[in-house]
Amino acid sequence: MTTELKVEQEFKKVISERRSVRKYDPSWKISKEEIEELLNEAILAPSSSNLQPWRFIVINDQSLQEKLLPIAKNQQQTVDASAIIAVLGDTEAYRNVHTIYDKAQAEGFITPEIKETMVNNTWNNYSSFSPERRTNIALIDGGLISMQLMLAAKAKGYDTVPMGGYDPVAFRELFQIPERYVPVMLIALGKAAAEGRPTTRLPLEQVTFWNEFHGEK
Numbered sequence: 001m002t003t004e005l006k007v008e009q010e011f012k013k014v015i016s017e018r019r020s021v022r023k024y025d026p027s028w029k030i031s032k033e034e035i036e037e038l039l040n041e042a043i044l045a046p047s048s049s050n051l052q053p054w055r056f057i058v059i060n061d062q063s064l065q066e067k068l069l070p071i072a073k074n075q076q077q078t079v080d081a082s083a084i085i086a087v088l089g090d091t092e093a094y095r096n097v098h099t100i101y102d103k104a105q106a107e108g109f110i111t112p113e114i115k116e117t118m119v120n121n122t123w124n125n126y127s128s129f130s131p132e133r134r135t136n137i138a139l140i141d142g143g144l145i146s147m148q149l150m151l152a153a154k155a156k157g158y159d160t161v162p163m164g165g166y167d168p169v170a171f172r173e174l175f176q177i178p179e180r181y182v183p184v185m186l187i188a189l190g191k192a193a194a195e196g197r198p199t200t201r202l203p204l205e206q207v208t209f210w211n212e213f214h215g216e217k
Contacts (some may be wrong), residue, residue: 014155019196021159021188022077028191030158035189038156039085042149044159049122053093054184055144057086067174072166072186076148081190086171088181089138119138119145121170135182136154142184143212149187150154158193 035058047053059065060083072078097119105115126134150160163186171183209215 002081004117010155014151018150018154019159019198021190021192021194021196022075022081022161023192024080024127024159025193025196026080027195028082030189031058031190033060034061034156035083035085038149038152038158038189041152042145045141045145045148047135047144049094049097049118049126050104050121051093051096051126051141053138053141055088055090055181057088059084059086068166068171071170071174075163075165075188077161077163077188077190078186080193081188082158083189085187085189087142087147087149087176087184087187088177089135089142089184090181091131091134091138092180093138094122094134097122097126098163103122123156138182139184142182144186146185153189157191158189159196161188162186163188 039056039058043052043054045054054103059068062079065079065081065084069075069078072084078084099124101110101115101119104110105112110118127139146162150162153160166186168183171177171186177183
């Protein structure tokens, strides 16, 4: 078996076996170092203008998970999982553009001239966008990194479930999150106590169109 084929098969195994798991072994703890390793893999995800608007709150203190439980609609995985990772989106991520492109230049990825053009264009464009548009960008980028995090976790033998069922206002109050950050989702991370339920998918021909669109009206 070639290396390329082995990599492909391993990747297919990860994406096909990932499930939304809601029952976790509460005695299983994932170390800070392991979680940091997962997040380091996740932050390789793409983002609009490479502004990397994602921010994480790793919640692995049991007492804090208990406080989060009613905010998360009493979903049991909130307290049984090793950690809850809250994904936030920075709607003012463009303010970091100098830091990002200075680093890109220092690492030899871009020339000073390209950096100057990218910084100016990015700042001018994003600062002129409406708050709603910047929020949408942050949510899209937050979705990209969330999926990458969940796949990275599965590749290491852990399980996850994305959680949209929570009170974002109460969550914001609990963690004193400034208005510029929008909650994207909560992700439970841990060792499954029971396998996630298999789900069906619509057939490819029902969701894919070639060179035209003729879906349901």
